[in-house]
Amino acid sequence: MTVQNVQSFVAGRWIAPGDDARQIASAIDGQVIAQAGGAALDMQEVLDFARSTGGPALRKLTFHDRARMLKALALELNKHKDALYEISYLTGATRSDHAFDIDGGIGTMFVFASKGRREMPDGQVYLDGSPEQLGKTGAFLGQHICTPLLGAAVHINAYNFPLWGMLEKLAPTLLAGVPAIVKPATDTCYVTELAVKIMLDSGILPAGALQFIAGGVGDLLDRLDCQDAVSFTGSAATALKLRSNPRLLGNAVRFVAEQDSLNASILGPDAEPGTPEFDLFVKEVHREMTTKAGQKCTAIRRILVPEDRIEAVSDALAQRLAKTVVGDPRDEATRMGALVSKGQKADVLARVAELGAEVQRLCGNPDDFADSAGAFLPPMLLLCADPDGAQRVHDTEAFGPVSTLLPYRDLDHAIALANRGGGSLVTSVITHDAGVARDVVLGAAAYHGRIYINDRTSMKESTGHGAPMPHMIHGGPGRAGGGEELGGVRGVKHYMQRTAVQGSPDMLTAIGGTWVPGATQKDGGAHPFTRRFGVLEIGETIVTAPRTVTLEDIAHFAEFTGDTFYAHMDDAAAKRNPFFPGRVAHGYLLLSFAAGLFVEPNEGPVLANTGLDNLRFMKPVSAGSAIHVRLTVKAKTPRNADYGEVRWHVTLLDQDGDKVAEYELLTMNAA
Structure with a gap:
């Protein structure tokens, strides 16, 4: 097999890997398929190119111009979906997994393109709220506006979604009028590189709007200032290391993090076996354990079930998991592919070992794949009989096809257990009782960025526990990082400065491009x-x-x-x-x-x-x-x-x- 050289694209040129490039193996068979990084990149040149070339070119465009640009990029990527699918198989992803990463990423760009045209002006200033009258006659007013940062956005992405992870950050950044410097995780950067090449070769983007770093970022973060922003997805340990950079702290550089999350799903007290909600709950948990081999930041890690239904749920889940065919993602019979690498497989097994004293394994034996050349694991269902006395199940995430059943006594107990995750991206509750849903929201919302409620009424249209939608915020407090991404125009504002402008109605009309009462x-x-x-x-x-x-x-x-x-x-x-x-x-x-x-x-x-x-x-x-x-x-x-x-x-x-x-x-x- 030919080893692919994953190149960086900086300052308008492609740069090949250096002598110290890292080798990347196929998740399917362990064969080396690519190498990336090791090149000596001048990070000041990278920043200067974004700030002096990309930024001015983007800021000359209106929000509608940028929205049309996003739509054109999405259409271009759509034309090359088959090539993106084919290369993504090497990450261990199945055809259905591509719907989350590739189709989901392109769909996100379409949504931001639409919102840019529908919800933002055909201008360069975004009005944030209505004018405030600051005097008696209305001759002196205040108006909050948002304008693009004059620096660059540094995007540091995780390995599990090499396309969606880039596009969900890139779309709001470009719509804001800010150039992006994209650094994907090395394990799957070859997929991201192909998408970047497709976009750059289209000629749609102005020079400097998008740069791509394969490998490490060197001293890039040490060069950022208050006009720059960092958006990170990955582990809490890495997020802490990055956000503690003295330059970021000293210059108050914006830092958005989406990190570890021990998401929970609650089976409502009303959801007895035989109800649509019970069946839906089992289906949702199974899907979250097996999609992307459980390598999703929104996957269900803790399954909260009434004490008297633990056996019914475990039996139903075990039956579904036993029928899940694990294997080569290119095989149509496969329902779950491999983890991204053998290193990640080893990490998952290490985390399961840490949970060992608090749980018992109900199904899924990793020894079944001990001799595999690829990074395969079976879906593993665990049971923690004493969730109150346990600690590791509430603070240790096995980032793979692993989830733990926890019994709860009553709804207040379920809410307390969900909150013990220390802050999560999402918790779901499957119930047909609106009172139960309301109680969960009131009790758990402060600890969660999203609460997903589903029942027989919404199940046919619902997008799923683990599917962040571009219309809604994606992020969470505490352990989840304390940040927010997506959320429509809210996500665009992360890359803009909100400024309070004060003056006469004529001044505010001239600045915002919208007539203000009292103006000429x-x-x-x-x-x-x-x-x-x-x-x-x-x-x-x-x-x-x-x-x-x-x-x-x-x-x-x-x-x-x-x-x-x-x-x-x-x-x-x-x-x-x-x-x-x-x-x-x-x-x-x-x-x-x-x-x-x-x-x-x-x-x-x-x-x-x-x-x-x-x-x-x-x-x-x-x-x-x-x-x-x-x-x-x-x-x-x-x-x-x-x-x-x-x-x-x-x-x-x-x-x-x-x-x-x-x-x-x-x-x-x-x-």
């Missing part, structure tokens, strides 16, 4: 509904003529709609209400009149009214009052080449100039 209003010279998306300007405003609201209007609206609430129909009853001076107009009548005042009726660039946000009724309107409307272009968001979304700030005022109602109208306008 512009006259576009024509009704804004007659102007196409591309020519409408932020702040463009019309003020309509007034319309007088009559008692007949109120009565007609009540009869026509059936809304005969007493405040609109009975003057005496309305006066007894502390909010009304007497009989008043319907709020939705006022909205209808407002539309009649500002709508341009003829065919034009306004294609559709898609809704309204933040509606507030501020002053009741009695018969005889005259209302008029002020309509202002607040924000514009392109949706495609044919049309874009316009957000209008709408204010209804009465004859005294008092605000009657306020809301934001959304329309789709032709480009």
Whole structure:
């Protein structure tokens, strides 16, 4: 077999492994398949290239430009999935495992691309919340904004997900406008290298946006400052070593860690044998023990079961595990492949030995694979009969196909046991009792980054205990590292600086690209509904003529709609209400009149009214009052080449100039 030279890509060039390169063996047969590292890389050059070339190029792009870039990268990787599958078999992963790593990673990029277009502006400043009025008149405001860090993001990834582990960090980083320096675990870096080559060869990324280090990072961390960030996935011991770097501490370098996690799954007290929840629980545990040969940071390590159901659960699990075919991941009959390396296999067996005094093995004999040339182990189900007296089962993680059954007396006991993990990425509860679910959340949420609840209602659509979703945060407190990744736009903010900006409405409008109430209003010279998306300007405003609201209007609206609430129909009853001076107009009548005042009726660039946000009724309107409307272009968001979304700030005022109602109208306008 030809030994692959895994190259680093830094400062715009590929660099081959050095004389001291580390050899990498196939997980399947132990044969050397690649070598990586050992090259003398100038880490200052790496950083300078990211900061001076990659960063400026990314920051010139808008969030929407970067989102389109992510989508293009995901499509490019999708075209090469078969090649990624083929090389990933050598890590011990089966075809179904590829769905988690390769398909999951590409899917994550698609999600961030979509969220970037839907939830972020077509600009370079992200507004974090609404403006805060800091003075009496509204002439002095505050606004929180987020802008990209001016340094680089260093991504140090684990061996178990060579593609997803890179892409789940890379997507929010690039969307933020920050260049990435990716360092994968050496054992599986050959998979990551192929994906990096695919992305770089596509020509989609600007120079310096992505660099790749095969091997060690040398003195890279010693060169970071407050504009850089480190995102790490791996062991707690390594995380502690890295985050303790004096340079990181002294410069307050952002450090996000996702590390050891003794995740638990709780079988609800209601989930008796024969119920859908019981069967679901057994299925979930089996899947988490065998997917990626248990090498998942979210895998179930502790199985919490009511005392009287330990035998039923252990029997059901043992039967499923006995049918799990372990072998060459390329074989279609295989249901669980190998661990990533013989070194990792030895580590798992060492951790199982540490657990030995507190547990008994119910199934799975590692001696069955003692003579294998590959890194194979059977799934091993353990039982800890005394979870209160035990310690190792709550602090020692065997990072492989190993899980331990623990009996609990009642739900409070189960929650306490789950929390003894010292902080986890995820705990699940399988129950059809909403009260049980609520109690687990209230009792365990503080110790867990995610709580996964499943039952017969959601089981067909649920994504699984061990599947982090890009929409939701991935991380956990304490032992799990105290960090958060993913979570949609929340993940993007890790690579941005939140800044409080204070000034006049005009200043905040200019900075954020969104009209702020009180800022200058512009006259576009024509009704804004007659102007196409591309020519409408932020702040463009019309003020309509007034319309007088009559008692007949109120009565007609009540009869026509059936809304005969007493405040609109009975003057005496309305006066007894502390909010009304007497009989008043319907709020939705006022909205209808407002539309009649500002709508341009003829065919034009306004294609559709898609809704309204933040509606507030501020002053009741009695018969005889005259209302008029002020309509202002607040924000514009392109949706495609044919049309874009316009957000209008709408204010209804009465004859005294008092605000009657306020809301934001959304329309789709032709480009």
